[in-house]
Amino acid sequence: MLRSLPRALVARYAPPVLKKLLRRAWRRVRGLRTRGPGPRLVFAFAGRTEYAPGTGRELYAHEPVFRATIQECERISTQLLGGPSIIDNFTGLPVPDFFADEARLMVTSVVMQMALVDLWLAQGVQPTAVLGISAGEAAAVYAAGGLSLTDAMRVCLCYCALGQATTRNYALLVVQGDAATVGRLAAGCPTELFVVLVLNAGSCLAFCPQPAVEVARQYLAAHAIASTAPPTRPIWPYHSPHLAWHLDALREPLLGMQPQPLALPCYLGGAGGRVPVGTVLGIEYWLAVIQYPVNAHGALNAALTDGFSLFLPIGADPFPFLTEPAQRAVLQAVQVLPALRPDEPERNTLAACRQQLTEHKLLASKALTRPVLSPTDFVGQFSLRALASAADPYPAFAHLQQLGSLHFAPSEGGWLVLSVELVNAVLREPTVFSSTINSDFDTELIGADPPLHTLNRQLLQSFFAPKELAALRGFTEGMVAELAAAARGRPSFDFVTELVIPLTQAVSARLLGLGTAERQQLQASLPGPTYALGYVAELNSYLANYFEQKQPTDAPLLLNCLLLLIRDGQTTAAVAVSLAQTMWMASITTTSMLISNVVHYLLTHPVVADQLRAQPELIDAFIEEILRLEPPLGALWRTVTQPVTLGGQEIPAGASVVCSIVAANRDPARYARPDELDLHRRPARHLSFGGGVHACLGAHLARLEARVVVEWLLAHGPALRLTNASAPPEYFPTQHFRALATLPLTLQTTTA
Structure with missing residues (x-):
């Protein structure tokens, strides 16, 4: 009786809408009790597939939804994007050499998948997640709500552009070595060699020029790595670092994209794992997919680790690269439904899949639509921390x-400010938007407001005068040469930890007035990693001892100036330590990040590097564009001291405000083509050095150091290169900065 009482009360007094919702919930609970939770379904998408001519013809004739999507993609390709026509594959008689044209083959591969997505949705089947490999990622992201049909076609035509920029002259190698090792060895190979797909932890697929197969195999064998060369037709150089020379041609079809946030989890070969809901995959992601190896192993393993056990191939077999029984064993614990095959009628294959989906109770009773992440949900889950280590x-x-x-961003606990206009409005009002929220880092400068901030800034300003900075140029050049000499000839060195951080530390020490021995003592006492900022206690201890033990002189040096103020009673040792600490940390952290970004860009964009060699007068414009596009400091935090209206929104006193430098620097209201590097862009001041009273004191010093390193890099030409050109960049996981965690380079002993 007691158990039935709540249901009786609901039946008697609840409004009709509530009764309906409760009945639906009760049916779901009862269904779980009787059958248990069913498997979670993954739509799985293969990459470029060599379909037999006429594949899809049966579905086109008998399935209106499939046919409608094919026709719409044909319209988009031929009328909007200037791509190839594929409609003849689905109508009339099969043409035996239809897919001899690489563009038609690539477009058909992706269009078939998107048409099948729409067909399955119309039949009441929607995935819990998607898995995509190589070109199949475009259709996978379409299924997850991240791309429209038009934008997925743009991605497809990006692949097609490769055929115009390169030649079909590559052979496939199956290499029994891990991708990282093979990628590093490739730099020393007598012929071009690059990893294209990660099979598992100990093997990968690689491409090399077809005439040089034996040269590549002998080179690998000399390093104790076995390989085989299965017979294949000549292949286009997909997933090759060689494509860095053709980025303009590959980018062209992608211009105009309007990507949307993912509404389903995606397991993507380009990302090498799980891409969470809310991620927006833009142009740079798709360019990376075509340039870097496909980590199919990472994507599949991530899906299996997350418990997915039912895979529905959308088109052809999504795992054709798992050719050996030992490789295929990874799928033994899961169920892979039938894929389309040339020897099986297409509708029979779909019927077999539908039957098994019905048994798993995964067919809805009505047609479904592609998932969409609402603006409210997108804003609600937006997180700076989640984006910290994202490649794009x-x-x-x-x-x-x-x-x-x-x-208002719940994850940040405050208001996120995105436009140049509003960010400047915040930075111009330091008494309304206080910097004291940063006082945990520094109470005297970065975390101080006027008038205290004004007094301390005036104290330091003279040390950043143009004359003082000009004297540092020769020292910077000498340090670059010294650090490079230590790295020259080694198989690899980390540019971040072994060159740029020591360089900026040396320049900072010189600015402060430390001698060589003092600087080396300080460097040796600071624990890493530098970007974790875990060395503050050791730095402050060194500075406190310095001010306590050092005797003042007449030298016009920053630390000596602070020491004189302490001795004269005009300031305290604690204040002096805080100011010196800020000068050291600020001049190292963001400057080294800027320089690493500059170097990485030039090594991955050789056309731009050649342009700067030919026109060195553009170096300053290049540095400003990198500062705008990749600001080392991503955001500035402020606290509202009084009720204020910002952008038409009332913000109460005590609220936090986060000024996004990243967003403001790409504000389309300020910058035409905001995501593109333009060396001839009309000057429009970016916000990478902040603004208002807190504008960075060391901005000109950072530019000077960056220019010295750019000139050094350009002078070394091909002698300086990435140790593993196939390895995507790795970023340090911090929400405050945009920092490369590592940048392995090789500097040959013979230089240009």
């Missing part, structure tokens, strides 16, 4: 900016 976080900011220039 900028499309997420762009999408957020399209929704408005000011948002």
